[in-house]
Amino acid sequence: MAAANTSRSYNDAIDALNTLQTPYAIFEARRKAGIRPDATTIAEMRIYLKRIGYSLSDLDRLNILHVAGTKGKGSTCAFAASILAHYQRTHGVPHTFGLLTSPHLIAVRERIRLNGVPLSEALFARYFFEVWDRLGDAEEREGPIIVDQRLAIPAPVRPIYARYLTLLSYHVFLQMGVDAAVYETGIGGEYDVTNIVERPLATGISTLGIDHVFALGNTIEKIAWHKAGIMKPGSAAFTVEQVPSAAQVLQERANEKGVPLKVLDIDPRLDGVRIQPDAPFQKRNASLGIALAETALQKLDPSFKAGASTLSKEFVDGLEQVVWRGRCEVKPDGPVCWYIDGAHTVDSLKMATKWFAGECATKSGPKALIFNQQGREEAVEFLEGMITALKTNSQGPRDVFEHVIFCTNVTHAETGYQRAFVNHQYDAAAIKALTAQRAFAEKWALLEPTAKISVVPTIEHAINHVRDVGASVGEGQAVQAFITGSLHLVGGALAILEGVDAL
Numbered sequence: 001m002a003a004a005n006t007s008r009s010y011n012d013a014i015d016a017l018n019t020l021q022t023p024y025a026i027f028e029a030r031r032k033a034g035i036r037p038d039a040t041t042i043a044e045m046r047i048y049l050k051r052i053g054y055s056l057s058d059l060d061r062l063n064i065l066h067v068a069g070t071k072g073k074g075s076t077c078a079f080a081a082s083i084l085a086h087y088q089r090t091h092g093v094p095h096t097f098g099l100l101t102s103p104h105l106i107a108v109r110e111r112i113r114l115n116g117v118p119l120s121e122a123l124f125a126r127y128f129f130e131v132w133d134r135l136g137d138a139e140e141r142e143g144p145i146i147v148d149q150r151l152a153i154p155a156p157v158r159p160i161y162a163r164y165l166t167l168l169s170y171h172v173f174l175q176m177g178v179d180a181a182v183y184e185t186g187i188g189g190e191y192d193v194t195n196i197v198e199r200p201l202a203t204g205i206s207t208l209g210i211d212h213v214f215a216l217g218n219t220i221e222k223i224a225w226h227k228a229g230i231m232k233p234g235s236a237a238f239t240v241e242q243v244p245s246a247a248q249v250l251q252e253r254a255n256e257k258g259v260p261l262k263v264l265d266i267d268p269r270l271d272g273v274r275i276q277p278d279a280p281f282q283k284r285n286a287s288l289g290i291a292l293a294e295t296a297l298q299k300l301d302p303s304f305k306a307g308a309s310t311l312s313k314e315f316v317d318g319l320e321q322v323v324w325r326g327r328c329e330v331k332p333d334g335p336v337c338w339y340i341d342g343a344h345t346v347d348s349l350k351m352a353t354k355w356f357a358g359e360c361a362t363k364s365g366p367k368a369l370i371f372n373q374q375g376r377e378e379a380v381e382f383l384e385g386m387i388t389a390l391k392t393n394s395q396g397p398r399d400v401f402e403h404v405i406f407c408t409n410v411t412h413a414e415t416g417y418q419r420a421f422v423n424h425q426y427d428a429a430a431i432k433a434l435t436a437q438r439a440f441a442e443k444w445a446l447l448e449p450t451a452k453i454s455v456v457p458t459i460e461h462a463i464n465h466v467r468d469v470g471a472s473v474g475e476g477q478a479v480q481a482f483i484t485g486s487l488h489l490v491g492g493a494l495a496i497l498e499g500v501d502a503l
Contacts, residue, residue, distance in 0.1 A: 009121075037215055068185040188227065202295040233257055
């Protein structure tokens with residue numbers, strides 16, 4: 001029998017969680033063998049859920065708002081959750097709401113939130129080890145999980161990292177009496193671990209694009225098929241304007257499932273509402289968040305009535321005061337002004353660079369870029385789109401990044417990764433050799449030969465490099481420094497810049 005929960009700390013929980021990561025060698029072997037997420041994932045998650053003491057019908061109590069998409073799904077979840085938070089303060093509804101997102105920026109516990117606040121370290125550790133022990137006890141009592149009897153390959157005692165955290169979220173939310181929960185999918189939808197829910201209150205699909213090609217396919221139609229998997233009969237379903245081929249697949253899958261899919265235009269009630277950034281893509285995310293929140297409140301509060309022509313104060317405040325860290329953030333810092341926006345697809349990076357160009361259009365000082373995308377060979381092809389986006393949306397064709405720094409996602413120069421940033425799925429030898437970063441530098445040198453390009457081993461090195469540039473700028477100027485790419489890079493940068501242990 002496991003030791004009492006009180007003897008195990010939050011750091012113990014994170015160390016245990018890190019043992020559930022798939023090692024790089026196994027991750028690569030599975031990729032080369034063409035092993036992708038499939039229905040087995042869902043079947044195993046259902047068994048894990050049962051082993052920790054819950055049925056699928058128990059999840060109905062959570063009134064889940066389930067969100068998938070390529071671009072904007074995190075922002076959509078943030079908008080919906082922020083609206084619920086502001087409505088709750090005024091009306092006491094929902095009683096308690098949950099939010100599951102990924103990845104975390106600084107602390108793992110950011111992924112699981114109650115009433116908008118990350119779980120405390122104490123609560124995280126308590127519930128983490130309750131799930132840990134229940135799964136271990138069930139294995140001893142019932143034996144291994146074998147979904148495919150023909151192969152007779154047992155599933156691990158505990159699911160891998162992201163799956164475990166999803167399982168943990170169900171336990172937390174059910175134990176805490178959550179009556180509305182916003183769930184962001186991890187990858188895809190059809191076979192995503194969050195998709196064991198059979199009766200979500202509503203589903204939302206944000207803008208689709210090309211990403212996670214190995215798992216989801218290399219066309220927008222294949223990706224749309226996966227994302228559409230979250231739609232369920234009897235649940236409201238919403239999406240935003242999509243490219244025609246993606247829209248067609250979403251509609252076909254909705255028809256197959258008998259789901260009336262509503263395609264949302266930008267909500268006209270947003271007129272006069274200060275959405276940041278003030279751009280159509282973000283207004284589409286806000287419109288989707290509004291539709292999801294209204295669906296939840298119609299179920300939870302019999303007195304709630306959606307405004308026909310205007311949004312209530314709770315909705316406006318929720319939209320205008322939303323906090324979604326690491327996205328479109330501006331942080332003045334003396335001789336450096338930091339612009340921080342995580343982006344992981346070619347389209348998202350173009351959009352992020354356009355935002356950066358607009359934000360610093362009237363600012364004086366050299367432009368600098370800190371970038372990384374680890375473990376994605378195709379990311380080297382993302383760079384040209386960023387250069388083009390900056391020139392197109394800036395003051396002229398020679399408006400360029402004068403200083404370009406490529407770093408790994410390793411946090412600190414002396415101590416390496418923070419505990420919550422350890423990632424075994426990447427090639428440690430390639431990280432040490434700065435293989436991806438050197439490839440980025442070579443590509444950038446071809447595209448912009450005049451740029452001052454640096455390759456450094458850690459995020460801390462990159463930030464210090466920019467600060468050194470800032471120390472030499474003239475009076476009234478500041479380095480306009482853009483940090484983008486991997487959310488792991490963004491999270492590490494925020495941890496250094498703010499000196500905090502969670503966001």
